[in-house]
Amino acid sequence: MTDANLHPSSPTIPFFERVAHAVNLKNNVSVAGLDPVMSLIPDSLKKSSIEATLVAYNTALIDSFYDIIPVVKLQLACYEAFGLEGMHAYVKTVAYAKQRGLLVIADAKRGDIGSTAARYAHAFLEAEGDFVADALTVNAYLGSDGVLPFIEQLVKSNTGIFVLVKTSNPSSGELQDLIVQDGRALYEVMADYVVDWGKQTTTDAFGYHQVGAVVGATYPDQLKTLRKRMPGSWLLLPGYGAQGAVAEQLAPAFNASGQGALVNASRSIMGAHAAKAYQSIASTLDGFAKATRMECETMLQTLNDARTQQPNK
């Protein structure tokens, strides 16, 4: 499989199988976050409208890493914050990323009652539509009937979801770490639902089902537990770079073959051009691209170290 057929408009291959192929092809489990904040955009990329500026920035970022990064993640909040112009920029960015052969995760953390969840599934996971990505993050506080419409849709369109299980933020334990009557932590209850929901999807050529899980790399003990508890799920780990997780913390996320987890970095990649380490090269557009790519290469190396060190062999 080549880069070009990872991303057909109506895929016939399950999402996480496409992820595994892309990861193998580029030997990289990195996810680059495309989460624009105006203060991080260099003047050289600023255009006459917000929409054009956001698109120019995202395009420059994608151009600098598309051949070494397999997946991008767009944080919807960063587009909604710019209103309609932001949403137009989201649509153009998703289209450009797909054109460059990247898989696209819409990080929207959607979740609602069944009939409404079906509308979100239509918005983000159907084969056609402005906002459609390859996968969506889902908040499952409402339980199974809020998740099943996503499952039904993703099976039809060969897309995927990542359910929030144990999030990376400092307060995540307030609810997620609570111990329930049968002795499980709430995040373990959620993980067990992920396993159940996964059974209702396609098992792909690599043995994974199509329900992934968001697990914070900032909680290494829980990460170890959850890796074992959801052996058929790809994990999506935010928290690299700006949020602080390092290679040895990430190692337990991978399975014996060094697969099964994607690691996201947003601020460290998007702000590489403004970082002290790259100050000497980043003053021009060519320098912006070099600084971004160098940060991606550093991340790639760190993550491949983590995959080698993983204790699950």
Next chain:
Amino acid sequence: MTDANLHPSSPTIPFFERVAHAVNLKNNVSVAGLDPVMSLIPDSLKKSSIEATLVAYNTALIDSFYDIIPVVKLQLACYEAFGLEGMHAYVKTVAYAKQRGLLVIADAKRGDIGSTAARYAHAFLEAEGDFVADALTVNAYLGSDGVLPFIEQLVKSNTGIFVLVKTSNPSSGELQDLIVQDGRALYEVMADYVVDWGKQTTTDAFGYHQVGAVVGATYPDQLKTLRKRMPGSWLLLPGYGAQGAVAEQLAPAFNASGQGALVNASRSIMGAHAAKAYQSIASTLDGFAKATRMECETMLQTLNDARTQQPNK
């Protein structure tokens, strides 16, 4: 206070105080859901584009009830499902509703880590911006640091939030009803956080703080418990009409003065024109308006019965 100054562009009155004034003015605790689904839109309101059709439909609905209904709620999934055209229709609908003196809840159930939650708060609760409403529904599975950015914003802009506590759907108990180590149900844990978060906001002239809670009218026992547990919160109850809750189930939601809860109906109002009960009158545009208004009047009467019957006096 008159209808006209309930909704200034930069309000100086806290959101839930504006709600109380609007409820008193119209003697009505109804919230009309504006959640368009193409199959419910009569041919007479269909235009040459999806955006124009959605706007025409919402405008006709608003025109039929704006003088008797205090609050509308827009389910973001129903707009995102139509892509960019849907979002343009959302923006125009919010503007028209405000112009008609209605308070607007964006039912988006957003929630994320702190820095991202701040972007959502900017998108939905700042004084300016395409998507800004008077209040937003929030999913707090991530804990306090995902909620506090909304609190900071709502205090500045006199907007409000409703945190999902016990949702109306059949599976809501899978996670929300779990009993944690100290004996509380998870929905009670969430309710206690709502009380804490509320303390960090303004207490208004009616004694309410500015953090509301979503509680399903479909679970009357939990509704009774949660009414007592969150005495300073306005509750938002989905589940009237299409989801099945009736007056006696709703009664416990109100406080001694018959205030403190808003009840939402979406499908029963939006589909009134197609309902058997209104079949004889709804065949024209004038009939559409009459059918919609009659359904709103029936709901008003039911809810005022519930407010009178409430056991909390």
